[in-house]
Amino acid sequence: MTYEQLAEIIFPNIKHDIKYYEEKYPLRETKEGAIVTRYAPSPTGFVHIGALLASFTGYLFAKQSNGIFYLRIEDTDTKRTVENGVNKIIKDLKDFNITFNEGMINETEEQGIYGPYIQSKRKEIYQTFIKFLVATGKAYPCFLSEEELNDIRNRQEKHKERIGCYGKYAKYRDLDPEQAAQKIKNGEKYIIRLKSPGSFYKKIKCKDLVRGELEFPENDLDIPIMKKDGLPTYHFAHLVDDHLMRTTHVIRADEWVSSLPIHLQLFQVFGFKAPKYAHISPLLKNDNNQVRKLSKRKDPECAVSYYHEMGIPNEAVKLYLATIINSNFEEWYLQNKDKSIEDFEFSFKKVSKSGALFDLDKLGNISKTYFSRLSKDEIYDQTAKYLKEFDLEFFTIFTKDPDYSKAILNIEREQKKPRKDIAKYSDIKKLFYFMYDDLFVCNWENKNININLLEDYIQNCYSEDDDKDTWYNKISGFALEHGYPSVKEYKTNPENYKGHVGNVCEMLRYVITTLTQSPDLYEIMHILGKERIKGRLEEYKKIVSNI
């Protein structure tokens, strides 16, 4: 019996050949240098921040080279597939404005001519390629049971040998096709393994776009390419898909480097040109002096949805990821206030080879800078959207009078150097709660405040029509009259005075806001209005006299 006949017995229903698919999926007519790449997740519905980093990197490189970025769903592991998983992934990425030129657009639909873009619908294609391998004696059915495989592994561990199916352990590698056919007819379960042409003692060199030259021993493992259920393994699906979808670059997490020899060998067996590879280092976390990969189970910040819930703008997260991808991005961003991330020219060479500790402080800082560049209207809209989803009570209060809220958001904003104290949408409530009567709580303590002085000031000196300079001149004059001179004067002769203007402002601030720190007092008073200020002084008097 020939290998062809064996292939026919294993795959009786496969009628097409490789050539058919080669023609069906023509080479892309992209320009020289255009990067065709993909994001290829399993539909678990969960987007890991590391996966976001990898996909964002792919998106950026495809975009800046006028290439193609497509979404392929890798659902060959039927056990892991989750209901609505594809939609969840697409939504999470869409939130970050990471969009695709081709690929799945929801659970069942897709766009593009290189599909299907979901692996469970490509079984026939994979089997065509596997059939070819069997027919040419380059792959074979393997009848090793799970127990046998375990035994082999134990033996290898015991004798400190390399683990895997190779050499004498590849029991069915050279089985006569006749006997193989007989076993299949008897209903024995099998998988298909590659008959690896490699030798562990020979080296292969390959180039990784971020790591440079790498050298490995050749792969000599007869790796599984088709599982018992007839679906291909990841390695084999990668070969077929990335070849047929005419992928030029594979940008993926660093955990894949070690399978590079396998992948390269697969391309070599078919005589296909392998794509270029770029392996992205993982995001790390320092957990009790133990550095480790960000973990789905232990770290909430691992899920991309975490940032959404926390109220950190997606754009800020992207900004942070961009500085991880190319650390020189940050400096550029600081200098180019009007440009967007996509205007920056990213380079593979600048991608760090080692994993970075994920730094929430830094993210916070970047987010503050991002907020400081937004207009009051932009912040208002985005915040309202966030509150509607996560804080309905404040949403109602916040949106009751949009102009009022916008005025608050505008405090110290439209100036050369805007305030930088908002990192999250949820900060706004904490920062400005005292501006909303519905939220304001009169929880003053007795702080030795001269309330009569303040009442005198509001009653007889303060006018809501004053501009900032006038306001300051007036309050300074008033303070001086009552024994509170300028800070300078007070510092030179402290024994002559009760305090300085600053102290008057502090008392005023405390009574108005219950806080010792706040944004600009003048603006706060201006927005609040004289009547409400008076009301708060009254309240203070009532409450503190009872303490």
Place this chain on the structure above:
RNA sequence: GGCCAGUUGGUGAAGCGGUUAACACAUAUGCCUUUCACGCAUACAUUCACGGGUUCAAAUCCCGUACUGGUCACCA
């Protein structure tokens, strides 16, 4: 254990044979005609994991050691 990679301050990092070892975050202090924030200024690595070598000269090149990470499934 085998294979692969990485190691520059508290953090992200620049540097690629001759530099005062950039820059950003964090921290500390001071200055900014009211606090905070912003901004500005200053401080913070006598040294680039360690040991050896090459060289007039090494964070930069070579070798070894250590540590860290990844990987070794009919998972991706």
